[in-house]
Amino acid sequence: MEKNYLTVTALTKYLKRKFEADPYLEQVYLTGEVSNFRPRANSHQYFSLKDEKAKLSAVMFKGAYQKLKFQPEEGMKVLVVGRISLYEASGNYQIYIDHMEPDGVGALYQAYEQLKNSLNQEGLFKESHKQPLVKYPKRIAVVTSPSGAVIKDIMTTVQRRYPIAQLVLFPTKVQGDDASKEIAQRIREINEIGNFDTMIVGRGGGSIEDLWSFNTEEVVRAVFESRTPVISSVGHETDTTLTDLVADVRAATPTAAAELAVPVLKEELIKIREKQMRLYNALNNQLKHKRANYDKLSQSVMFKQPNRLYEAFYLQLDGLDRRLKQTITNTLHEKQTQWQKQSEKLMLKNPSEQIKRRHQELTFFEQTLNRSMQQLLLNKEKHFYQAAESLDLLSPLKTMSRGYSYVTKQQHIVKSVSDVKIEDEVTLNVSDGKIITIVKEIESDGMI
Template structure:
């Protein structure tokens, strides 16, 4: 090849993303949520999986901030999303725009899919719808014979046109067998061909309660009914597929009775009929224009600078999550190292040695105390013995036997009469007290 067009990886991923985003419009998916992460930026990242495969999804803050539902791992959800590519890794992913729990959301999806299918086949076209008869003698009502709807219809007809005969075709209007019974009653009314107009419907309820009126076979039978038929399902805000395929849709059973009964003002009836047809035509025009508008908006969104910003935001969230995980691992490693060092420190701690020395010191202290007590006891015994011996030779003991000690005026002990002379004053010490005396006469030792 001469001068081949060599792609860079970035260019390839960018062109693949643009191709996917322009090729595929918004789609609905149902699956189980796994690996859900709510980033600090407010963006959500998760995987949507079934039993055989999975796909990565991102729901940016601008899309999820008004959502009343926050998905959790293991939940079955229904999402509306666009296909894209996360260019930094070349990964195919879905960008979710709407999310809700599976169940009621799945019923809504099935409702919209069947509605689109029937509309595509032309069953909603105003041209195929029959006008209500100007003169009505008998009205057939396909509904529950015990419900509030039949009572409202009969009451309105008696008030507006008492001469109209009402024939009830009883059927369940809720539950698994209701759709089959409604089809059977419709077939019976067509076969008997005894009424000028039919009313099919019931009172208000949830989407699940009204689901039998979204049965495909019933809708086709209503569209093919040769008798003009009015669909009156629920309240004014409720819609069922029979409302779109029937010749006329009434907001309530009471309103249906008013539509099929003559009124004093035929002009008002004509205006209401034209208004209904105009609204139906407007809805049809809008429904045909919606796919084209959606395609143009998808192309504009794919080329919008916000897509590049979202890619960068997703990359930033990824790096932030990786940084957080790395910091967490380092922290865990440091904690483990600290535990190891703490264990080693406890093994090498001088506490054990200090405890042993403390115990030895306590033992030595106890032995020293005992030795002191023994030494003190022995010393007391010696002291008592010496005191006894000392007492034996003590002059006090001699005094106690009747002897005395004489002191001169200089407090010197007198041991010889030669130390005194007549007239000297002396002090005589006895065992108990003493007295003062004056020497009057001296005696020699042999006297």
Template sequence: MTGNPYLSVQALTKYIKRKFDADPHLRNVFVKGELSNVKNHPSGHIYFTLKDDKSRIQSAMFRTSATGLKFRPENGMNVLITGDVTIYESSGQYQLYVQTMQPDGIGALYLAYEQLKESLGKEGLFDTRWKSPLPVFPHTVGVVTAQSGAAIQDICSTIERRYPLAEIILFPAIVQGQQAAPSIVQAIRQADGHGSIDVLIVGRGGGSIEDLWAFNEESVARAIFSCRIPIISAVGHETDTTIADFVSDRRAPTPTAAAEMAVPAREDLLERILDRKRAIYGALSHQIKNERKRLITLQTSYPLQFPERLYRPFTERLIGFEGRLERSGQEIPSRRFSDLQRLSGMLSSYSPNRRIKDGHRNTTVLTERLSRAANQDIRIRWDRLFSSVRMLKALNPLTLMERGYSIVYQNGTVANSVTTMEVGTTIQIRLQDGIAEAKVHSIITNDGEEI
């Protein structure tokens, strides 16, 4: 039993907590519900239970987040919350650590946001399989944002600092107000049809949810999804999340971060080049050193120091082959002459007349054998024929009738049992020389019983 890997409760709880903390789906989750058991701790932390009609979860909002609240949380209040889900190790229960909280009473925009998010999510617009990779070394970076604003300035300054080889093309758009969504859609389509844009940044600076609402419009989401260019969404600040963030190929927390994501850093590229250069020099140096060692080893090797010893066995074999060839040149003509004399003697002793006599004698012998075999086969076949005739004669019904037997027919078929007959029935009796008709007067079985 001591060999089994039993865990302590603390170790198991820590393991489960790490699983919760590593799950990206438990980071920055959006939850709405009703507050209950609200406790405002003197330290500034707020502890409460967030519930609905079927479930509840223990929650905590620490002082650093609670100080930004514009209202006082109370029991029974419906709220909209963002936060992280993790394990509280002391009790082993999972809890929601709240980062932001807003009353649910202002929720028309939030409700529309959630409904559109759910609808587009079911269609698959957020699936990772549709996400395109960003180019490593883009030649042209497109930007869809306001022509005058901090976002375009931050993007341009960042790209010029990090990767001045890239060209920046602005596709100006209205990013706030009722005309913002159509303007953004038009700018995205214009960039998509340009033909030379490698990566496209779509976004604006921070603001309220009303200011950023154009990036939550369905038309903008579908325009981003349909665009063939990899798109980086850079809307608002790090805590702002829009539908455009989910549909885009990448999400950046700020426009500056989007520019950093779109192009590589010149310093990093130079460092990578230097690393590759050092690696190549090191590999070549190591290879040259190894080849030099191999050269020295070959130069000091035994075969190169004494080359005549290397091919001496082959010289000896060549001399042996030459001797064998010379002996064969003398022996073969002599042997062929002896064979010729022997064949000449055989031909002289084997005349055509002798061959004819031998053939005639063989023909006579074969003819006699064939005659004997044919006569024997005829006798065997005659014997088989006579045996078959005797057997057919013995089995012939007419032969049995010559001995006094007869065959009884009833209604044209052979009657072979008295059970098929009845008194008064007319029967036919087949004799040797004809047929006689008779009528049954009585029927008696072999047991003497009358039917």
């Protein structure tokens, strides 16, 4: 018998149809622990549900995930509603979750605690960020429902306590899907207008679902960023919303919010009158004190004989006048002396006087030079005659005038008999001329 083999794809499609056709798997209610949860921003979420003995893959599409009012965390026990199907690409079966909430704790409360912790870590609830209320507000903005009891209580209280303040209602939804967005928009609108002294944000009591609009991050951040001081009056005294925590002041009831926003006009007027009376009494006492001082001073000797006030100044002025004149005289004398000294110095440095002195010096130097030159010439002339006489004494001509002569041969002086030969022509140089002769005989004295 021939067997029909199925492809993996065919078998997977068959099993997928079995899963989807099973009415028990179309809507399954499960409880389990979140595992392998890695949040992905603005996307589908993939994780697991497990208990002590089994684990199941889970998928939560973006649309369903964005409706959650809490943030799933690793290890959190949850209750989920979804359908079981098979993912053909991997052959794994998994649950596609349509709804999820914490097991044992309400989803809204879980979301409240998570957002509260996150904003607290960010510092939005710190006292250092809170603004003081204006003591005497002129305009008060109220963000609440126009039909609720809140606005009536606030109007009644303000009218009773401080009727000169102007109340401006910014109507808004206080619960529902669009309420938080509208509340935040009204808060920002009030800040954009900018001429309000105080803002009251509130509504009546209710469940956590009813008050949820005041627990959203959008509203909390709008209150935190408000430049106008905010009084929060949401729910009753036992209800605490995140808006209460971030607001500058929290009031237990709308009436309490109005009482915090405005003083009692009658009491303020009484205080003004009391301060007015205190000011009047203080001014009156000051006037009495000043008048008494005036009367006392007007009877003093100085006022009766005012010339005595400046007698001492007259004496002081005379002394200063004498000192001034003496100082001027001394200064003038000192300046005259300095002028005389400077004039003498200037005369010494006068160019005409210097030229005259230099001319005299030049005449003196010329005379000295002439005398020196004459003396030098006389000395040189004397030395010349002495040298000439000495030279004359050493002159061969002087010796030749006494009968001496010298012999030359071819213009060379004959110093020895060996310098000539027989028949050589030699010249006898005498004092008044030359004698040409021929050597006829040579005799040696035997010394050579």
